Amino acid sequence: MKKGSIILLLLACIFLMSHLQTSRESVTKQKLSEYGFFDGPIAQLKPAAGVIPYELNSSLFSNYAEKIRFMVLPPGKAAVYQAKKPFDLPLGTVLVKNFYYPVDFRQPDKGRYLIETRLLIHEETGWNALPYIWNADQTEAYYDVAGDTRTIGYIDSKGKKRTTHYAIPNKNQCKGCHTNGKEFLPIGISARHLNKTVHSESNSANQLLIWAENGWLKNLPDSGVPANANWEDESSSIDQRARAYLDINCGHCHSVTGPANTSGLYLDMFNQDPTALGIHKTPVAAGRGSGNFSYAIVPGKPEKSILVYRMNTIDPGIAMPELGREQIHKEGVALISEWIKQMKP
Amino acid sequence: MKKTSLLFILSLLAIAASAQQDIQRKLQTQLIEVENNGIVLLPEGTYFLTGTLSMDGKQGVTIRGKGRDKTILNFANQISGAEGIKITNGSNIRLENLTVQNTKGDAIKTQLVDGIHFLQVKTEWTRGANSSNGGYGIYPVQCQRVLIDSCYARGASDAGIYVGQSHHIIVRNSIATENVAGIEIENSLYAEVHNNEAFNNTGGILVFDLPDLIVKKGGFTKLYNNQVYENNHVNFAPKGNIVGKVPPGTGIMVLAANNVDIYENRISNNRTAGTVVVSYYITENPINDSTYYPYPSNIYIHGNVYERKKQRATMKGRMGKLFRFKLRFGKNVPHIIYDGIHDEKAVTPNQLCIQNNQGESFANIDAANGFKKISRDMKGYNCALNIPVTINLQ
Numbered sequence: 001m002k003k004g005s006i007i008l009l010l011l012a013c014i015f016l017m018s019h020l021q022t023s024r025e026s027v028t029k030q031k032l033s034e035y036g037f038f039d040g041p042i043a044q045l046k047p048a049a050g051v052i053p054y055e056l057n058s059s060l061f062s063n064y065a066e067k068i069r070f071m072v073l074p075p076g077k078a079a080v081y082q083a084k085k086p087f088d089l090p091l092g093t094v095l096v097k098n099f100y101y102p103v104d105f106r107q108p109d110k111g112r113y114l115i116e117t118r119l120l121i122h123e124e125t126g127w128n129a130l131p132y133i134w135n136a137d138q139t140e141a142y143y144d145v146a147g148d149t150r151t152i153g154y155i156d157s158k159g160k161k162r163t164t165h166y167a168i169p170n171k172n173q174c175k176g177c178h179t180n181g182k183e184f185l186p187i188g189i190s191a192r193h194l195n196k197t198v199h200s201e202s203n204s205a206n207q208l209l210i211w212a213e214n215g216w217l218k219n220l221p222d223s224g225v226p227a228n229a230n231w232e233d234e235s236s237s238i239d240q241r242a243r244a245y246l247d248i249n250c251g252h253c254h255s256v257t258g259p260a261n262t263s264g265l266y267l268d269m270f271n272q273d274p275t276a277l278g279i280h281k282t283p284v285a286a287g288r289g290s291g292n293f294s295y296a297i298v299p300g301k302p303e304k305s306i307l308v309y310r311m312n313t314i315d316p317g318i319a320m321p322e323l324g325r326e327q328i329h330k331e332g333v334a335l336i337s338e339w340i341k342q343m344k345p
Numbered sequence: 346m347k348k349t350s351l352l353f354i355l356s357l358l359a360i361a362a363s364a365q366q367d368i369q370r371k372l373q374t375q376l377i378e379v380e381n382n383g384i385v386l387l388p389e390g391t392y393f394l395t396g397t398l399s400m401d402g403k404q405g406v407t408i409r410g411k412g413r414d415k416t417i418l419n420f421a422n423q424i425s426g427a428e429g430i431k432i433t434n435g436s437n438i439r440l441e442n443l444t445v446q447n448t449k450g451d452a453i454k455t456q457l458v459d460g461i462h463f464l465q466v467k468t469e470w471t472r473g474a475n476s477s478n479g480g481y482g483i484y485p486v487q488c489q490r491v492l493i494d495s496c497y498a499r500g501a502s503d504a505g506i507y508v509g510q511s512h513h514i515i516v517r518n519s520i521a522t523e524n525v526a527g528i529e530i531e532n533s534l535y536a537e538v539h540n541n542e543a544f545n546n547t548g549g550i551l552v553f554d555l556p557d558l559i560v561k562k563g564g565f566t567k568l569y570n571n572q573v574y575e576n577n578h579v580n581f582a583p584k585g586n587i588v589g590k591v592p593p594g595t596g597i598m599v600l601a602a603n604n605v606d607i608y609e610n611r612i613s614n615n616r617t618a619g620t621v622v623v624s625y626y627i628t629e630n631p632i633n634d635s636t637y638y639p640y641p642s643n644i645y646i647h648g649n650v651y652e653r654k655k656q657r658a659t660m661k662g663r664m665g666k667l668f669r670f671k672l673r674f675g676k677n678v679p680h681i682i683y684d685g686i687h688d689e690k691a692v693t694p695n696q697l698c699i700q701n702n703q704g705e706s707f708a709n710i711d712a713a714n715g716f717k718k719i720s721r722d723m724k725g726y727n728c729a730l731n732i733p734v735t736i737n738l739q
Contacts, residue, residue, distance in 0.1 A: 145373075145374055145377045145378070146369075146370040146371075146373040146374040146377065147370070147373060147396070148366065148370065149366060149369075149395055149396065149424065149425065165424050165425070167396060167424065167425035167426075170373050170377065170399065171377050172376075172377060172399040172400065172401040172431075172433075173397075173399060173426075175401050175402070175433070175434075176399075176401075176433070179433075179434070182434075256559075259433070259456065261559055262456070262486050262487060262509065262510060262558075262559075264557040264558045264559070275557060275633040275634070276557070280631055280633065281557060281633075282557075282585065282587070282630050283585050283586060284509075284555060284557070284558065284587075285480060285481065285484075285486070285503070285507075285509060286480065286583075286585065286586060287450065287451065287479055287480020287481065287502055287503045287583070287586065288476060288477060288478070288479070288480060288502050288583045289450075289480070289583075290583045290584065290585030290586050290589075291583060291585070292583050292584040292585060293584070293585050294584065294585045294630075295585075306585065315449060316396075316423055316424060316425050316426055316427060316449040316450065317427060317448070317449030317450035317479050317480075318449075318450075319427075322426065322427045323425070323426075326424065326425065
């Protein structure tokens with residue numbers, strides 16, 4: 001056999017093998033651009049028609065990365081309001097969450113670096129998580145189930161140069177946060193997270209009202225729609241801010257039906273039991289996460305509360321939340337510490 | 346050192362780091378893409394991982410190495426994820442012939458798996474006992490049909506083999522050493538722990554029921570044919586954890602659990618107590634959970650062999666103080682210690698039966714009344730119990 005034909009055969013084999021490997025997931029688009037979510041250069045994230053940007057009152061801390069979110073509803077379909085649970089979203093809905101770092105947090109116009117885009121797609125079999133990782137040229141993001149670890153540099157809001165590991169979660173880890181009972185569910189698309197005023201160039205209005213007026217949301221009641229505080233908004237009470245922070249950062253796992261229910265610690269908005277919230281609650285399977293302290297929360301004593309201890313470290317055997325925590329969220333630690341400090345013993 | 350050689354070392358380090366990333370991504374991809382009823386084969390060798398390896402929603406998958414101490418997953422350089430291996434929401438999963446080392450948190454956690462089988466699996470912190478080690482070695486929680494067979498767990502700062510909030514469980518032919526708790530069954534139903542060796546832990550085998558959990562009441566546990574010896578290791582659990590209260594020198598401890606049958610074990614040279622039966626009150630933790638039952642009941646200790654050298658209890662920790670100042674057993678430490686705290690309102694009294702143990706000795710330490718009437722008379726406990734434990738792993 002000639003050399004050329006061997007090479008040809010090899011190439012054919014490689015093609016076949018790679019084709020066989022991906023054929024099972026042939027429906028999964030390998031490039032983010034294939035979805036057509038964005039107009040113009042993809043890294044600008046300029047939403048195409050029908051791609052709806054949205055914001056949350058308080059959002060999850062993700063290693064100081066910033067996020068831009070979109071929802072894509074199937075044509076003519078709408079979300080259905082629910083007061084407590086995430087809205088009932090029609091089959092075919094896609095949620096698009098883009099993670100990036102500004103080059104300089106003080107000057108957003110200096111540009112940004114996109115790291116990953118996570119899609120949640122509502123399929124016949126349930127919600128599916130699809131992680132895409134951006135290339136260095138910022139021209140495309142590629143489907144990647146395995147996750148990765150990157151080193152990221154940026155200038156923070158105080159002008160300090162920062163270098164950090166950034167662990168891009170794998171496909172399973174998406175489920176780690178989004179599992180509720182036996183169901184895989186979105187988190188942010190809930191009344192209490194979305195019920196806020198949003199500002200556009202022309203006007204300011206309530207986000208849920210905008211959705212209802214545009215026919216994107218059905219059954220929105222006239223009153224009684226819950227709203228979490230913005231944890232950064234100092235005009236809200238410390239209790240509202242702290243509970244909102246714990247709700248979005250911890251409540252998806254630490255709830256009666258969440259994966260961290262093994263601990264008996266429930267940090268979601270709906271928990272009313274002070275022990276389950278951590279007050280004088282002994283740890284269950286914390287291991288060295290207890291940090292030699294006896295209780296999750298000791299009222300008046302943040303420095304003796306396991307909750308604060310676990311927020312205030314990047315040791316992966318101790319740190320909470322478990323993901324997106326290659327750095328300490330100092331502002332979050334300060335908020336929860338102040339909340340505990342103000343609790344009456 | 347010359348600049349060039351430094352550069353060389355730095356680039357070598359960078360290559361090593363990227364090789365670790367490649368292994369991490371390769372194994373993780375396999376665990377995601379493996380088909381139901383498929384096998385993930387891990388060749389012989391030591392793999393350095395940087396984050397948790399996870400598997401979710403799979404049925405009938407086997408993860409098989411080339412042998413304990415031959416296929417080694419080492420997590421010393423872990424920068425993300427709280428566990429070494431995490432398996433969730435699956436059924437009929439088998440982990441075989443591999444070692445997981447030096448994880449920052451728990452070594453292997455399985456949650457919500459129906460049918461989980463650990464065979465010839467080793468979890469280890471190679472520096473031995475250390476409070477900076479992860480909490481649990483082999484850690485199924487909220488699982489059912491759990492089999493842990495011929496495994497080895499060393500160095501966990503909480504429990505080497507820990508089964509929590511699960512049901513239908515067998516732990517057998519396994520070794521636990523240099524952990525705070527060797528083997529622990531917690532808030533679980535229908536467990537058999539037999540033919541294991543637990544030595545040089547703080548406590549050898551523990552059966553606990555704790556408050557504030559969804560599964561509140563465990564029970565129907567059999568411990569038999571185990572070798573439980575020399576569990577005198579200093580307690581190195583971070584404070585706050587319940588096992589941090591276990592006194593060094595504890596063989597078997599039953600805390601607030603019900604229907605526990607302890608028989609035909611060899612329990613030797615555990616300096617503080619061969620077997621301890623206590624209520625949750627002994628922990629001095631507050632109980633805020635009104636639906637929790639803090640008393641042990643239906644505990645049957647029979648046909649065991651007790652041995653100990655004539656020596657004092659370890660006298661360490663809070664329990665040590667108790668031995669020193671209140672109990673004052675000297676070198677004549679009883680093999681079986683009962684705190685005597687019982688439910689006075691119980692319709693059927695909390696039963697503790699002790700029979701036919703070789704070398705047995707006993708004390709009710711009257712903990713409810715400031716240890717005033719310590720009694721070493723075991724006449725009142727000469728009874729038998731029938732504790733039905735049927736385990737179905739099929």
